[in-house]
Amino acid sequence: MESLLDFSPLVEEFGTILTGFWSTIRLTLMSGILALIAGTILVAMRVSPTPVLRAAGTIYVNTLRNTPLTLVLLLCALGLSDTLQLHLSTDSPTNYYWWATLGLSAYTAAFVCEALRAGINTVPPGQAEAARAIGLTFPQSLRMVVLPQAFRSVIAPLGSIFIALTKNTTIVIVAGYIEASSVMKQMFDDYGGTLPIFLGFAIGYMVLTLPTGFLFGRLAKRMAVIR
Amino acid sequence: MSTSVLFDVPGPRARLRNNVLTLVSAVVVLGIAYLLIKGLADKGQFAGRLWEPFLRPEVWTGQIIPGLVATLEAAVVSAVLALVFGIVFGLGRLSDHTWIRVPAGAVVEFFRAIPLLLLIFFAQAGPATISGYTVSVPAFAAVVIGLTLYNGSVLAEVFRAGIHAVPKGQSEAGYALGLRKGGVMRLILLPQATTAMMPAIVSQMVVLLKDTALGWVIAYEELLNFGLKQIPANFGNLIPSAIVISLVYIAINLALGHLATVLERRSRRSRRTTATVVGTPAAVGVGGGMD
Numbered sequence: 001m002e003s004l005l006d007f008s009p010l011v012e013e014f015g016t017i018l019t020g021f022w023s024t025i026r027l028t029l030m031s032g033i034l035a036l037i038a039g040t041i042l043v044a045m046r047v048s049p050t051p052v053l054r055a056a057g058t059i060y061v062n063t064l065r066n067t068p069l070t071l072v073l074l075l076c077a078l079g080l081s082d083t084l085q086l087h088l089s090t091d092s093p094t095n096y097y098w099w100a101t102l103g104l105s106a107y108t109a110a111f112v113c114e115a116l117r118a119g120i121n122t123v124p125p126g127q128a129e130a131a132r133a134i135g136l137t138f139p140q141s142l143r144m145v146v147l148p149q150a151f152r153s154v155i156a157p158l159g160s161i162f163i164a165l166t167k168n169t170t171i172v173i174v175a176g177y178i179e180a181s182s183v184m185k186q187m188f189d190d191y192g193g194t195l196p197i198f199l200g201f202a203i204g205y206m207v208l209t210l211p212t213g214f215l216f217g218r219l220a221k222r223m224a225v226i227r
Numbered sequence: 228m229s230t231s232v233l234f235d236v237p238g239p240r241a242r243l244r245n246n247v248l249t250l251v252s253a254v255v256v257l258g259i260a261y262l263l264i265k266g267l268a269d270k271g272q273f274a275g276r277l278w279e280p281f282l283r284p285e286v287w288t289g290q291i292i293p294g295l296v297a298t299l300e301a302a303v304v305s306a307v308l309a310l311v312f313g314i315v316f317g318l319g320r321l322s323d324h325t326w327i328r329v330p331a332g333a334v335v336e337f338f339r340a341i342p343l344l345l346l347i348f349f350a351q352a353g354p355a356t357i358s359g360y361t362v363s364v365p366a367f368a369a370v371v372i373g374l375t376l377y378n379g380s381v382l383a384e385v386f387r388a389g390i391h392a393v394p395k396g397q398s399e400a401g402y403a404l405g406l407r408k409g410g411v412m413r414l415i416l417l418p419q420a421t422t423a424m425m426p427a428i429v430s431q432m433v434v435l436l437k438d439t440a441l442g443w444v445i446a447y448e449e450l451l452n453f454g455l456k457q458i459p460a461n462f463g464n465l466i467p468s469a470i471v472i473s474l475v476y477i478a479i480n481l482a483l484g485h486l487a488t489v490l491e492r493r494s495r496r497s498r499r500t501t502a503t504v505v506g507t508p509a510a511v512g513v514g515g516g517m518d
Contacts, residue, residue, distance in 0.1 A: 066480035068440030193352025
């Protein structure tokens with residue numbers, strides 16, 4: 001029973017754990033940036049005057065949003081990479097890293113798109129009407145008037161998406177890339193599923209997610225468009 | 228703002244331009260689709276023998292449907308337990324007693340801040356180590372425990388938001404009539420809050436259903452396991468099988484999502500409640516939500 005609160009595995013494996021969390025951070029940042037870019041393109045498609053683009057955007061969002069992330073990542077790793085032999089790098093871990101990043105960002109982009117679309121809906125119609133009245137075209141009014149305001153009103157939801165993305169990187173375990181949750185699984189196999197190991201990793205994730213939430217919350221307040 | 232405000236009603240030149248744009252984008256979209264399909268075809272993924280298993284009834288009755296049943300079982304059991312967990316801790320966070328409110332808040336925030344997969348791993352490996360006996364937790368139980376704790380915490384936030392969405396005058400009127408705390412909650416707040424939070428609860432069910440796929444990691448035999456492990460093991464058709472399985476997931480989730488939209492529209496119209504409709508709860512400390 002005295003081993004129940006034994007924190008020594010955490011100390012012994014500290015280097016491995018840090019490497020694991022560093023992988024988590026890299027995955028989160030890279031997929032976050034890619035998802036933001038892809039999500040912005042998707043939302044432009046979904047509000048454009050061209051019906052084909054609108055339909056394509058809608059189909060993409062509905063497909064990705066309703067598929068489990070586990071399936072998306074498995075399809076990337078087992079399907080595209082292993083079955084179809086599409087390798088993004090000759091180095092095996094790098095290859096799986098990029099497939100995992102692509103899977104995560106493809107999935108997250110659908111949610112970014114929906115958040116931005118909700119943001120566009122919060123921009124008062126008068127803004128877009130005024131943009132049209134001074135002769136701005138659709139791309140111009142979107143770029144200079146609507147999207148800047150939409151982005152500022154969705155900072156908080158984007159923060160939620162970013163936090164969810166941080167937590168979702170754990171699912172990369174199915175795509176064969178080693179990050180914090182696979183390190184925890186390995187430690188459970190080596191030392192048994194002790195409470196200290198679980199708490200250590202839980203705190204590790206909270207160290208990543210809680211400040212992110214705090215930061216985005218403050219940013220949202222500071223950047224809010226006063227109406 | 229509706230999207231149509233973004234652009235003028237097109238005149239003749241704009242119509243021409245829009246038509247050209249439609250044509251160009253159609254060509255681009257079709258081009259991408261063509262490249263995808265050609266890429267798959269070049270790798271022989273459209274060979275009849277890979278797709279033929281899905282025409283056999285025994286593949287459906289023996290693998291896909293049992294998988295779907297296992298997925299739904301895990302989803303329904305955890306949904307019910309998560310609702311109970313959500314009610315208990317949601318009401319706990321609203322309590323007037325600090326010694327109930329603070330622990331309930333800590334539990335809810337803890338389970339919302341950590342990844343679901345960590346909970347599932349711990350639920351599977353923890354009991355044996357901690358009790359010192361050889362306890363083997365079935366994969367089903369581990370999935371259900373993880374889903375219950377995580378989604379229950381999210382639902383606790385939904386409940387809290389739902390109760391808060393009922394205008395203050397309602398509970399004040401209740402107290403003025405001589406009701407006690409329990410009576411105000413049971414007779415006035417809960418009935419009105421329920422209508423307001425139904426859409427958010429149903430949306431959370433979509434998240435829960437998708438998360439049952441995490442059972443893959445600990446080898447719980449659900450839809451994903453049958454679709455991406457067992458069927459491809461028999462027929463060597465991983466990609467066709469993944470496509471069929473994702474269509475099953477998409478169909479179920481679209482139906483649930485549609486239900487949420489219908490409920491939301493109905494409760495916005497409803498005169499049974501004075502509360503405003505509750506959105507998806509924030510991830511740790513910020514507004515909005517995704518999973």
